Amino acid sequence: MxxxxxxxxxxxxxxxxxxxxxxxxxxxxxxEKSAEVEEVVADNTLTQSEKDAGWVLLFNGETPEGWRGVNKADFPGGWEVEDGTLHCKGSGQGEAGANDGGDILYDKKFSNFHLKMDWKISEGGNSGIFYLGQEVEDWPIYKTAPEMQVLDNLRHPDAMLGKDGNRQAGSLYDLIPAKPQNAKPVGEWNSIEIICYKGTVVHKQNGETVVEYHLWTDDWKALVADSKFPELNENWADVAKEGYIAVQDHGDDVWYKNIKIREL
CATH class of the missing domain: 1.20.5 (Single alpha-helices involved in coiled-coils or other helix-helix interfaces)
Structure with missing residues (x-):
């Protein structure tokens, strides 16, 4: 024992x-770390995974290389590269004062693509992002291209015009309203995406799908005929299958950065 x-x-x-x-x-x-630390990515750069997936930058943050005025050979004086952004210098006169700058485009046409960029608008400001645009002598590019609206929804009168908010930020301008309407206020950056594939087009704003439609269909033609531009019906109804990416000079300060695209 x-x-x-x-x-x-x-x-x-x-x-x-x-x-x-x-x-x-x-x-x-x-x-042990409870969550993965998010990778911090500098503006106007690509991660290795983005490069591997086929993304390319359309703006390097340092020069306007690749950009020029619509129907022009040069980069217009109304725009500048400022602190890593493409900056449209506001005239203080709105659309009437846009003559020194004018819309600018990236000098390559795209067909099926996934586009991303960030924008920031000034108080009371207005601008836009065009895609599948064409250059026609003596024509502004908006006569040939769908437009994703860029706007100060709180102050610019366009936010109250049109139908059901279809001139507010993220909308297919004057045709389809962005829903949900999730644009951030003046002074904050908004992230957008435009996906275009064989006529199917998607607008995303701040991570949410806000517009989806289909080009060249009867529904599309009816939208255009009932829009602000009925006289442009033939041109808009027959939007090209390949065209330019462009951003608008509406006479107001606006900034763009992190412009990148992946062809589909």
Whole structure:
């Protein structure tokens, strides 16, 4: 019995030592991270995964390389590269003062693509993003291209015009309203995406799909005929299957950055 008691006592002592040692190891082990740390990406750059997926930059943040005025050979004086952005210098006269700048385009046509960029608008400002646009002598590009609206929804009168908010930020201008309407206020950056594939077009704003439609269909032609531009019905109804990406000079300060595209 005494031997059995001694054996049990020794076993209990060894078990206590083992538990204490295990606890010390657990206490000294580094804490596991509960969540992955998001990769911080500098503006106007691509991650390796984006490069591998076929994304390319349309703006390097340092020069206007690749950009020029619509129906012009040069980059217009009304625009500048400022702090890593393409900046349209506001005239203070709205659309009437846009003559020194004018709309600018990236000098390559795209057909099926996924476009991303960020925009920031000035107080009371108005601008837009065109796609599948064409250059026609003496014509502004809006006569040939669908437009994703860029706007200060709180102050610019266009936000109250049109139908059901179809001139507010993110909308297919004057045709389909952005829903939900999730544009951020003046001074904050908005992230947008435009996906165009064989006539199916999607607008995304700040991570949410806000517009979806289909080019060249009867529904599309009816939308155009009922829009602000019925006289442009032939041109808009026959939007080209390949065209330019452009941004609008509406006479107001607006900034664009992180402009990138992946051809589909």
């Amino acid at each position: 005494r031997r059995l008691f001694s054996f049990l006592l020794a076993g209990t002592f060894m078990f206590a030592i083992a538990c204490t040692s295990s606890q010390k190891k657990a206490d000294s082990a580094p804490e």
